[in-house]
Amino acid sequence: MSDHEEKKKIGIKDIARLANVSIATVDRVLNNRKDVSEKTRQKIKEIIKEHNYQPNLYARSLSVKNNLSFAVLIPRTSLETGYWQLCLDGINKGISEFSAFGIIIEVFFFDQEAQQTFHDAVENILAKKFNAVIIAPIFIEETKIFVQECKSRNIHTLFINSDIKGHSSMGYIGPDLYSTGKLAGNLTSYLVGDRAKVLILSVAKGLENYKYLQTKIDGFVDYLYNTDKTLDVTVKDIPFNNYDEIEPELWRMTNEFHPDVIFVTTSRVSIIGKFFQDHQELTKPYIIGFDFLSANVDYLAKGYVDFLICQRPDKQGYLALHHLYRYYLLKEYSNEFKSMPIDILTKENYAFYEN
Structure with a gap:
């Protein structure tokens, strides 16, 4: 032999x-x-x-069949944004792939604007016997309490999309949010000169639950602070989802601040694009926003959005399940994660990009 x-x-x-x-x-x-x-x-x-x-994965899968199960706790997708649908697409890919090894994976949803739906989902998870839970920690304090309860029950936890440092037992899979803000700041520094006006805009109902957006803002502001330019930076929130409510706020802010750049911290940048398409009488500033969503890409293609920073929510969902698979089935123990790649899309290159 x-x-x-x-x-x-x-x-x-x-x-x-x-x-x-x-x-x-x-x-x-x-x-x-x-x-x-x-x-x-x-x-x-x-x-x-x-x-x-x-290792013989088939034999090992027989030993864990009906005994190994994961829960996923994420916001349900909404009519206003398809961000969480992309994450769910990645999770469903993982479910299709890893269920072949006898692993049971169940997805639980909550409403980002209603804490009670998070509590209800948590109760449903704790009523069952899961080995690990993947969590999108939108409600920070409630998530901390949930993670502590999981710890007492020997349930591992893994965060996606945003992190609460030092709380999950298996770390975090997602973008480095501070770096995404710095990247937007870098782009801004190339787009405008000294004394330019910059508007940082967060658009979504229930913004009080989007604490992670501040990390992006910090990265953005810190980068600009370290340039040799003196910029007039204003931070504003528009806590609405419907365009009819957002439009008058945008009209007021645009006429009050006359921004040269608008940095949109959420994935709702298509709303800003639509506003400037509807109001051709206004001088459109440079617009930077997040995520490869169809509505965002539409306004990027039309030239009403200048840059999209992509965080790969689909890959986050899949890689979270892949990490649990490696941990439990392959016995690979590692809490060392590389942050998700941060991609920049423009009108010239978006057609070649895939989530």
Whole structure:
């Protein structure tokens, strides 16, 4: 038998024989359990690496079938934005892929404008026996309480979209929000000269729950502060979803501040694009916003939005489930995450981009 064939066919019994230990000891190392000396553990790991041992995922999936389940807790998508639908698309891709290994994955939704719906979803999750929960921490204090309860029940937690540092047991998968703000600030510094007027605008109902937006604003302002330009920066909120309510606020702010740049911190940038399309009598400022949503892309293509910063919500949803799969099924233990890529789209390159 060739060395290649031997490496290809090696199993737990072979590893135990080569290491001169019991099968139970090898199993403890593979599953990262205690009661193995560090010297023996390293010896077994070296044999595993040398022989390129791959676990039998099918056999392992049989052992966890009907015993391993994950919950996902995210906002439901709304008529105003498709952001969470993209995240759900990624989650559904993960469900389709990982359910083949016997993993049960259930999605729970809440309304971003109604805390009670979050509490109701939490109660439904805690009424069942999940091994881990993926959470979009929109309601920060409520999420902290939920995570603490999960900890007391030995349920792992993993955040997506935004982070509450130091609270989830398995970390965070999503964009570095501070860096997304800095990127928008960088773009702004190229677009305008000294003494330009910049309007930072957050548009959404229930903005009091969007605490993570401040991280973007901090990154944006900090970047501009460190340039050699003196800019007039104003921060404003429009706490509405409907265009009929947003339009008069935009009209008032535009005529009051006469901005050279509008930085929209949410994914509602299409609303700003529509406003300037409807009001051709106004001088359109540069407009920077977030996310590769169809409505946003439409106004980007028309030239009413200048830049879209994309945070890949679909990939966030999929990678969160993939991390749990690797942790529980492949026994890969790591809390080291790379933040999601931050992409810049313009009228010239959006057609070549895919979520």
